[in-house]
Amino acid sequence: MTRLVVYRTLVIGGILALLEVLCLTGAIDKITMQAPHLMVRDLFRMLVSGRMNGAIVKTLSNTVVALLLALSIGIVVGAVLHRWRALRDTLDPLFATYYAVPVFAFYPFFIVVFGLGDLPQILIAFMLGVVAMIVNTLNGLDRVPPVLVKTARIMRLSQLDTALRVTLPAAAPHIVTGVKLAVAYAFIGVIGSEFIMSRGGIGYEISFAYTSFDNATMYPLIVLILLASVAINAVLSRWEQRLLVRRGMRQS
């Protein structure tokens, strides 16, 4: 375990060192990429100056709104479909092919309908995340041992209590997988649509910096997105790990 950590650190450190050397020796010119230490310095300056705070807040809040919608609606729809066999069978082809459709294709249409505000971006992010949540909730509910449902009936739990206290907790490992995917999709949805067309946000600022050759803004923002998504994923993975270890489904 610790040896793996050392190897991984060496790989990442090696790549960073290589980039650093290539940039400093001029093998990669300044217009193409900045040296990694400059990215970190510029990111620090940017955060201290606060000039990107508006963009960061806009992107994060849109992502959080889209994510919360995808999670809550995804779980509820998943639970309803699990009970409603006919509707589930009807919608099955939609779920099976859903991620073959580039949802971004609908973005211009959303802008036409909802205007160039936050709503089209939230909608794209929601659409990307919600189906992962529905599919994983269904997957988890399918695997709830029937004996647990019988136990709930013997204990005379209401349908709502059965869902909240038995079936959803039993399905939790799969639901967490859905949450991890939904988080990633929500970020991709919001930042991606900011790139395409918007009036603010981290994606918009990166795209703007790119067209104006402003590497001192573009790279720090990319690093910021990287750090944020890695940090969120690490937190979720820890949660998942704890869940699985507690259930004896994985060694600690």
Next chain:
Amino acid sequence: MSVEQVRLAQVSKVFSVGRPPAPLHALGPVDLELNRGEFFAIVGPSGCGKSTLLELIAGLTPPTEGTIAFEGKPIAGEAPDGIGVVFQDDASLPWLNVADNVAFGLRRLDLPAVERSERVRNVLKLVGLSDFATSYPAQLSGGMRQRVCIARTLVMQPRLILLDEPFGALDQQTRLLMGDELLRLWRQTGATVFLITHALDEATMLADRIAVMSARPGRLVDFVETRWPRERDSRIIEHPEFGAITARLWKTLREESLKTIAQSSPGTDPALAYASRGAEPAP
């Protein structure tokens, strides 16, 4: 002086299986009375409808025909208060620790917190899991997890406890010791026990009264009374009557088991089919 607690009158169950749906006569007609406080066991060949009978009494599924009454009130596919069930499959909730597992059903009762933890503590002591209150099921052995499920049933103070091959997944020694524990709990709680098992020695050792179920559709074809004293444990297997009772059960059960084999492979001599499957003879 026996007081009737459960009464099944002409109960049968027909499932609809396959595509296109065809009726499968799983059980019945069954007439059965359980007396308050008795230890009743059912043995039968596999697939004869034993579990269906348990689910009918537990109110998990309604009968196709006939009536079932618990303490004078009819049961029709709705779990009545006062009945607890321990299943063969592990039914512990892996996300809750042992104490929370045991307290699971108590929340509905709206007890004061002090009384709730008192009841959990007592019942954990009863099943010998006091030291494991904060452990998670994944950290326990199969036998201990089954004791968690028994404790979760007992804490509700049921007047009738239904057990569906609760020790089926355990090794023989653990099974005998769990049987001793079950006898002790039965005496201490005064509850009626209805046990389903495929192990003849288990039924003979534990029960006051044993019924043998026929091949499908399951009917009760023989009733045996053991006349054991209430104070007893697994050492009763030394009793001279023990062998005689087990032999009588096996005589009926053997015929029914052969019929079950014949049902699943028609056209073959049942005894041959039985042997060729390499099935282990029941003890």
